[in-house]
Amino acid sequence: MKTLALAAVGGLSLTLLVATSSVADDDNHNGYKRPKRLALPSDAPLLWKEECAACHMLYVPALLPAEAWRQQMQTLEQHYGSNASLDAQQAREILDFLLRSSAANRLPVEPSATAGEPPRISQTRWFAHKHDEVSAATFQRAAVGSRANCVACHHGAERGDFDEDRVKIPR
Amino acid sequence: MSTHWIVALTCCLSLPALAESTHPLLAGYAVQARQQAPQFAGFSAERGKALYFAEVPRNGKTMSCTTCHTADPRQPGKTPAHRNVAPLAPSVNPERFTDLQKVEKWFRRNCDDVYARACTAQEKGDFISWIDSIR
Numbered sequence: 001m002k003t004l005a006l007a008a009v010g011g012l013s014l015t016l017l018v019a020t021s022s023v024a025d026d027d028n029h030n031g032y033k034r035p036k037r038l039a040l041p042s043d044a045p046l047l048w049k050e051e052c053a054a055c056h057m058l059y060v061p062a063l064l065p066a067e068a069w070r071q072q073m074q075t076l077e078q079h080y081g082s083n084a085s086l087d088a089q090q091a092r093e094i095l096d097f098l099l100r101s102s103a104a105n106r107l108p109v110e111p112s113a114t115a116g117e118p119p120r121i122s123q124t125r126w127f128a129h130k131h132d133e134v135s136a137a138t139f140q141r142a143a144v145g146s147r148a149n150c151v152a153c154h155h156g157a158e159r160g161d162f163d164e165d166r167v168k169i170p171r
Numbered sequence: 172m173s174t175h176w177i178v179a180l181t182c183c184l185s186l187p188a189l190a191e192s193t194h195p196l197l198a199g200y201a202v203q204a205r206q207q208a209p210q211f212a213g214f215s216a217e218r219g220k221a222l223y224f225a226e227v228p229r230n231g232k233t234m235s236c237t238t239c240h241t242a243d244p245r246q247p248g249k250t251p252a253h254r255n256v257a258p259l260a261p262s263v264n265p266e267r268f269t270d271l272q273k274v275e276k277w278f279r280r281n282c283d284d285v286y287a288r289a290c291t292a293q294e295k296g297d298f299i300s301w302i303d304s305i306r
Contacts, residue, residue, distance in 0.1 A: 055250045081251075081284075082251075152253070
């Protein structure tokens with residue numbers, strides 16, 4: 001019952017977002033849109049913040065669809081070349097959070113170009129589109145690091161703030 | 172009875188490595204090390220240091236503990252994914268090597284990343300003996 005009500009509210013707000021974004025957003029084409037509601041959920045567990053930001057920046061769940069997170073969590077022993085394994089109980093708690101807080105992301109799962117790797121946020125079509133004016137050389141600057149290091153330019157990225165007006169690309 | 176015996180034996184056998192003070196995690200690793208190899212003869216900070224600097228070829232480059240933790244574990248390091256890593260040496264970062272679960276998690280991950288295998292209790296004890304001796 002409660003779930004139904006939540007789903008209804010979720011569906012309504014999604015409709016509203018889509019309606020407004022078709023006017024203001026240039027990313028609505030062929031039904032493929034950039035992820036919405038990127039803000040960090042207020043119920044984000046400390047466990048997730050600690051475990052998923054020890055080696056890299058904290059990626060907010062809405063950046064990938066739920067199924068992509070499931071694939072991430074199933075392959076932690078080979079996580080882009082590193083062993084990021086967790087004990088089963090912690091993995092379960094983190095997966096639960098990722099699944100429920102990425103529900104607003106209705107995008108298809110886009111597999112990584114590298115076989116055997118889980119999906120990469122930086123290889124989604126919306127990411128490519130949003131960064132089409134950023135050169136490969138810019139991404140390789142020492143102060144940027146790589147396409148995976150959102151915080152280099154989006155200083156609020158770990159809170160889910162990717163507002164273009166606040167982007168500062170370091171020299 | 173048998174616990175006392177193990178503790179007593181641990182203290183004797185580990186004396187050379189523990190001239191100054193005994194790190195709290197070493198007793199447990201000594202028990203494990205003896206289970207894994209009955210000829211266990213104590214931990215060595217020298218071997219622990221060698222483990223830290225050992226370089227392993229990986230994808231045309233070399234990989235070692237220093238790749239992320241730098242050649243001076245009293246300094247902050249950086250992961251390949253651009254995250255800063257707090258210093259590893261307990262002398263400058265007292266939180267290090269205080270939580271066995273955390274210690275085990277990072278040995279599990281990092282031994283696999285660097286050596287493509289699990290580390291033995293002997294190696295873990297050697298390593299802690301060395302890292303804890305750095306001032």
